[in-house]
Amino acid sequence: MAENNIDFEKCDCNVIHEDVIEKVKEEMTCEEKLNDLAEFFKVFGDSTRIKIICALFSSEMCVCDIASLLNMTQSAISHQLRVLKQARLVKNRKDGKVVYYSLDDEHVQKIFDQGLVHINERR
Amino acid sequence: MAENNIDFEKCDCNVIHEDVIEKVKEEMTCEEKLNDLAEFFKVFGDSTRIKIICALFSSEMCVCDIASLLNMTQSAISHQLRVLKQARLVKNRKDGKVVYYSLDDEHVQKIFDQGLVHINERR
DNA sequence: TGAAATTATGAACAATTATTCAGATATAAT
DNA sequence: ATTATATCTGAATAATTGTTCATAATTTCA
Structure with missing residues (x-):
């Protein structure tokens, strides 16, 4: 029987430093x-x-432009923009048929830049 | 024929804002x-x-301890530690049989914190 | 109203990824 | 040497994810 009443743990090794x-x-x-x-x-x-x-750091863009810039289908871009919007990283405005996307957060640039610093520090 | 000699693009819509x-x-x-x-x-x-x-912000830990803390198998933790090490986010030192892991980067905390700020700003 | 253009969406498929399992390695202790 | 412990690793499996395809929705213009 176990020493205490805790359920079976997935952990398969002994606790070394409680x-x-x-x-x-x-x-x-x-x-x-x-x-x-x-x-x-x-x-x-x-x-x-x-x-x-990264593209939206430079300018707001419509779906078509982003698809053209990245050489991908409009559908693929649209799906990803939805993911970005759900994460509140981008926002959009509609002008006729065209939907313009832009960044919706000041932290994005900071996180992006810190990431760049890290990968640039490869020894 | 296309207007210019660029290869066929995946993009299926017209460029609106060249x-x-x-x-x-x-x-x-x-x-x-x-x-x-x-x-x-x-x-x-x-x-x-x-x-x-996040755990390693508090203290260096051996594989066993991390597995116990997160209630996961030692193997699963070991696999993920390898990923973290390849990304140069953690380093390790060996002391007998035991391998201790700790953080290997000052940016990690900054990136982590910026992420927290973002998700804490949910309206 | 009908056609064209832009964007969005659901389902299917392909690719990637995390975890488990079994077993290997390495170190320490008896 | 043998046993026990801690960690690592490769292969298999299960789950997740990105893209494509077909199509729907929306708006503009003729």
């Missing part, structure tokens, strides 16, 4: 926020979406 | 860097890895 685990557990951001955070970064983790974001 | 596209093209970060950047953010875009990163 004190460390306790401390980390207390200091850690709650699981729900961490899941949201991973979902958020997932949006940055696709080359099509990163290119769209 | 001037904008030209301007954006000039200002855009080169494709190679953008691909690397997407690869880099992909590493943040998984809840297991985000949790590992």
Whole structure:
């Protein structure tokens, strides 16, 4: 029988440093926020979406223009713009038939730039 | 016949704002860097890895401890630690049988925090 | 009203990815 | 040497994700 009443854990090894685990557990951001955070970064983790974001740093653009710029189908771009919009990274305005997209967040540039700093530091 | 000698484009719509596209093209970060950047953010875009990163903000930990903390198998954690190491986000030191992992980058915290700011701004 | 153009969307498919499983390696202790 | 422990690794599986295709919705213009 187990020493305590905790359900079977998937973890298949012994706890080596219980004190460390306790401390980390207390200091850690709650699981729900961490899941949201991973979902958020997932949006940055696709080359099509990163290119769209980067393009929108320069100027607002319509779907057609982005598709042309990236040499991809309008449909593919539209799908990705929806993902970006759901993550509140872009916003859009409609002018007749044309929908113009632009960035909707000041943090995007900061996150983007910090990422660039990191990959530029390759030794 | 096409107006110019460019190969067939996947883009299936007309260019509406050629001037904008030209301007954006000039200002855009080169494709190679953008691909690397997407690869880099992909590493943040998984809840297991985000949790590992967050845990390591508090303290260095061995594989066993991380597995126990997150209630996952040692193997799963080991696989993800490899991904994190390849992205140069964590480093490790060996002490006998035990391998201790810690963060290997000052930018990680900045990127993590900016992400948190973003998701905390939900209206 | 009808045709053309732009964008959005659902379903299917292909590709990628995380985890599990089984077993290998490496170190320490007996 | 043998056993036990911690970690790593390759292959298989399950789940997720990006793109394509076909089509719908919306707006403009004739």
